[in-house]
Amino acid sequence: xxxxxxxxxxxxxxxxxxxxxxxxxxxxxxxxxxxxxxxxxxxxxxxxxxxxxxxxxxxxxxxxxxxxxxxxxxxxxxxxxxxxxxxxxxxxxxxxxxxxxxxxxxxxxxxxxxxxxxxxxxxxxxxxxxxxxxxxxxxxxxxxxxx
Amino acid sequence: xxxxxxxxxxxxxxxxxxxxxxxxxxxxxxxxxxxxxxxxxxxxxxxxxxxxxxxxxxxxxxxxxxxxxxxxxxxxxxxxxxxxxxxxxxxxxxxxxxxxxxxxxxxxxxxxxxxxxxxxxxxxxxxxxxxxxxxxxxxxxxxxxxxxxxxxxxxxxxxxxxxxxxxxxxxxxxxxxxxxxxxxxxxxxxxxxxxxxxxxxxxxxxxxxxxxxxxxxxxxxxxxxxxxxxxxxxxxxxxxxxxxxxxxxxxxxxxxxxxxxxxxxxxxxxxxxxxxxxxxxxxxxxxxxxxxxxxxxxxxxxxxxxxxxxxxxxxxxxxxxxxxxxxxxxxxxxxxxxxxxxxxxxxxxxxxxxxxxxxxxxxxxxxxxxxxxxxxxxxxxxxxxxxxxxxxxxxxxxxxxxxxxxxxxxxxxxxxxxxxxxxxxxxxxxxxxxxxxxxxxxxxxxxxxxxxxxxxxxxxxxxxxxxxxxxxxxxxxxxxxxxxxxxxxxxxxxxxxxxxxxxxxxxxxxxxxxxxxxxxxxxxxxxxxxxxxxxxxxxxxxxxxxxxxxxxxxxxxxxxxxxxxxxxxxxxxxxxxxxxxxxxxxxxxxxxxxxxxxxxxxxxxxxxxxxxxxxxxxxxxxxxxxxxxxxxxxxxxxxxxxxxxxxxxxxxxxxxxxxxxx
Numbered sequence: 001x002x003x004x005x006x007x008x009x010x011x012x013x014x015x016x017x018x019x020x021x022x023x024x025x026x027x028x029x030x031x032x033x034x035x036x037x038x039x040x041x042x043x044x045x046x047x048x049x050x051x052x053x054x055x056x057x058x059x060x061x062x063x064x065x066x067x068x069x070x071x072x073x074x075x076x077x078x079x080x081x082x083x084x085x086x087x088x089x090x091x092x093x094x095x096x097x098x099x100x101x102x103x104x105x106x107x108x109x110x111x112x113x114x115x116x117x118x119x120x121x122x123x124x125x126x127x128x129x130x131x132x133x134x135x136x137x138x139x140x141x142x143x144x145x146x147x
Numbered sequence: 148x149x150x151x152x153x154x155x156x157x158x159x160x161x162x163x164x165x166x167x168x169x170x171x172x173x174x175x176x177x178x179x180x181x182x183x184x185x186x187x188x189x190x191x192x193x194x195x196x197x198x199x200x201x202x203x204x205x206x207x208x209x210x211x212x213x214x215x216x217x218x219x220x221x222x223x224x225x226x227x228x229x230x231x232x233x234x235x236x237x238x239x240x241x242x243x244x245x246x247x248x249x250x251x252x253x254x255x256x257x258x259x260x261x262x263x264x265x266x267x268x269x270x271x272x273x274x275x276x277x278x279x280x281x282x283x284x285x286x287x288x289x290x291x292x293x294x295x296x297x298x299x300x301x302x303x304x305x306x307x308x309x310x311x312x313x314x315x316x317x318x319x320x321x322x323x324x325x326x327x328x329x330x331x332x333x334x335x336x337x338x339x340x341x342x343x344x345x346x347x348x349x350x351x352x353x354x355x356x357x358x359x360x361x362x363x364x365x366x367x368x369x370x371x372x373x374x375x376x377x378x379x380x381x382x383x384x385x386x387x388x389x390x391x392x393x394x395x396x397x398x399x400x401x402x403x404x405x406x407x408x409x410x411x412x413x414x415x416x417x418x419x420x421x422x423x424x425x426x427x428x429x430x431x432x433x434x435x436x437x438x439x440x441x442x443x444x445x446x447x448x449x450x451x452x453x454x455x456x457x458x459x460x461x462x463x464x465x466x467x468x469x470x471x472x473x474x475x476x477x478x479x480x481x482x483x484x485x486x487x488x489x490x491x492x493x494x495x496x497x498x499x500x501x502x503x504x505x506x507x508x509x510x511x512x513x514x515x516x517x518x519x520x521x522x523x524x525x526x527x528x529x530x531x532x533x534x535x536x537x538x539x540x541x542x543x544x545x546x547x548x549x550x551x552x553x554x555x556x557x558x559x560x561x562x563x564x565x566x567x568x569x570x571x572x573x574x575x576x577x578x579x580x581x582x583x584x585x586x587x588x589x590x591x592x593x594x595x596x597x598x599x600x601x602x603x604x605x606x607x608x609x610x611x612x613x614x615x616x617x618x619x620x621x622x623x624x625x626x627x628x629x630x631x632x633x634x635x636x637x638x639x640x641x642x643x644x645x646x647x648x649x650x651x652x653x654x655x656x657x658x659x660x661x662x663x664x665x666x667x668x669x670x671x672x673x674x675x676x677x678x679x680x681x682x683x684x685x686x687x688x689x690x691x692x693x694x695x696x697x698x699x700x701x702x703x704x705x706x707x708x709x710x711x712x713x714x715x716x717x718x719x720x721x722x723x724x725x726x727x728x729x730x731x732x733x734x735x736x737x738x739x740x741x742x743x744x745x746x747x748x749x750x751x752x753x754x755x756x757x758x759x760x761x762x763x764x765x766x767x768x769x770x771x772x773x774x775x776x777x778x779x780x781x782x783x784x785x786x787x788x789x790x791x792x793x794x795x796x797x798x799x800x801x802x803x804x805x806x807x808x809x
Contacts, residue, residue, distance in 0.1 A: 122607035
């Protein structure tokens with residue numbers, strides 16, 4: 001399916017964080033198409049092409065997933081994604097302000113590809129996003145989506 | 148006259164001369180012949196063999212004697228070699244050569260060999276004969292037969308020998324005569340001996356007969372003796388047994404005597420003892436009487452309840468204290484059964500216990516309920532002993548002493564109740580504590596997440612502002628923005644520190660044995676960068692092993708060493724000493740620096756949270772490092788403390804007990 005354009009799905013309930021992330025990505029010329037879901041439900045809507053994203057084509061090459069979100073938190077979203085054979089293979093990076101051991105462990109247990117803590121320092125944040133973006137959205141070959 | 152005629156006349160003259168000469172010669176010849184005939188007869192008459200030999204050694208002429216002695220006829224002899232007829236031809240040649248040489252030879256011995264073999268010993272006398280001119284014509288040799296002379300010589304020698312032999316023989320004969328005389332004498336003697344021997348043999352034979360007789364007698368005697376000996380042996384055996392018996396008897400007698408002796412001694416001793424005992428007894432009796440009086444008064448006045456009962460469990464003694472706890476008097480209870488003392492509820496149990504004590508002499512300690520006439524019950528710690536007769540066989544009475552533990556029992560009950568209460572409360576508190584911890588955890592979690600987000604935003608957008616809009620800002624504006632950015636960073640650090648601090652307190656100790664040396668060396672490695680850029684000497688002394696949570700203790704070392712480095716960084720040369728020792732059951736460690744030190748006046752603030760003893764502009768820091776150290780060490784049931792002098796450095800100590808386990 002359509003993964004030639006490497007889309008990045010950002011799932012984060014904080015618009016400010018989203019804005020910072022996008023700024024960091026564009027700062028580093030990672031000009032992929034970026035989709036934003038504001039919570040867990042919207043993220044699944046996008047994947048299953050329903051609700052807000054009914055007609056939104058395409059699938060993400062990588063998902064940047066926050067943990068602390070209302071309704072469904074990031075861990076639960078991850079569980080959903082990994083349980084669906086269609087989306088099982090999509091790389092998921094937990095990008096969260098939580099440094100909690102249990103979040104880390106749980107994420108990996110459920111099959112997250114990576115876990116990045118949002119640094120307080122913005123420069124570091126920029127750096128992290130740059131590395132992430134370059135790796136996952138450019139260097140890395142995403143898996144195919146089986147529909 | 149002619150020549151012929153002259154010659155003839157000469158011849159005739161010559162003839163006549165010749166005839167005259169001839170006649171003369173014939174006369175001479177006749178004379179010569181007559182002479183030679185005479186000579187010849189002499190020669191032939193000689194008995195000695197005569198011979199003439201020419202210069203070549205050949206025989207010219209021989210006489211009859213020569214023919215006889217050689218056995219060879221004349222015609223065969225003449226012309227042959229002279230030496231052929233000798234046993235030693237060479238010697239013969241030598242002989243006639245000697246004659247030619249010397250002119251003569253005398254008594255030359257040779258031996259002539261007859262043709263038939265007979266030998267003749269001769270002595271030759273020979274000489275040369277010459278013609279009238281003096282020329283040697285040959286040798287004339289005469290042999291003298293000395294055979295007989297030789298024989299005579301030999302015979303003489305033999306006779307001498309024989310004479311000598313005869314002398315010897317006569318000497319031997321003389322000796323033989325002597326010997327024979329001797330032998331005859333010996334034989335006489337021998338005969339005498341023989342005669343004596345015969346007598347002796349007769350005697351011997353007689354002796355032997357006698358000996359036989361004696362032998363017979365002896366054998367009879369021996370038989371008799373053997374018989375006697377057997378009898379003697381029998382008697383000896385009997386005697387031996389009898390003696391042994393006697394010895395035993397004697398021993399027994401001695402034993403009896405000894406025993407008797409000892410018995411007597413013993414008896415004497417016993418008697419003296421008895422007298423002593425009697426004395427003692429009377430003293431003892433007196434003593435006893437006094438003691439009894441004393442005891443009676445003791446028992447009476449004792450604060451502990453004392454009771455005596457007899458074999459039938461009837462009370463025989465009852466002291467004042469007992470009166471008090473029962474509300475009965477001695478007079479009332481005397482002769483009554485023990486049962487009256489016990490509350491109805493427990494009387495059977497108590498009596499059973501008391502009966503048990505009768506079995507042995509042991510002291511029994513038991514709790515008994517004693518009833519007061521007012522209805523209350525006292526709890527008495529009952530302690531009894533049997534009083535036995537002096538032979539230890541008969542029970543006279545039993546005495547019991549009590550200990551009023553009623554109060555104590557009540558106290559114990561209360562304590563038990565309190566303990567239960569306490570435990571209950573501990574459980575409740577623990578539960579509360581755990582809940583509180585959980586709350587705190589949730590709180591920390593929220594804080595860590597929720598507080599960070601706005602910080603990130605502040606920092607992030609400020610940085611974007613600085614990046615993207617710096618041209619619209621003046622220096623002062625930029626400076627303000629930077630301050631805002633730094634501040635939000637700082638706040639992030641504070642939040643982190645707080646979170647760590649709180650987490651430390653809540654975490655559980657995972658205790659293991661810690662190789663401190665290795666831990667410290669690893670920690671020092673992490674500071675490698677900072678150390679490289681400075682002149683720092685690190686002295687690591689002995690570091691004993693400790694026990695505790697590896698991660699937490701690691702943090703302690705990091706914090707202390709980090710501080711040591713930080714507060715000594717103004718020195719040209721920093722010296723940091725790290726060491727430890729075991730004391731009792733604890734491992735005590737220290738980190739010492741020669742840096743800026745602190746004022747001991749504020750020492751008690753050292754380990755407080757966010758507490759600092761230096762200005763932030765001098766030494767950056769939150770004031771959480773030591774607070775963490777303290778928290779961790781206390782969690783390990785240890786202690787932290789420090790010593791310092793301003794500008795001379797500081798030493799931070801911490802102790803970790805070895806046997807802590809949580």
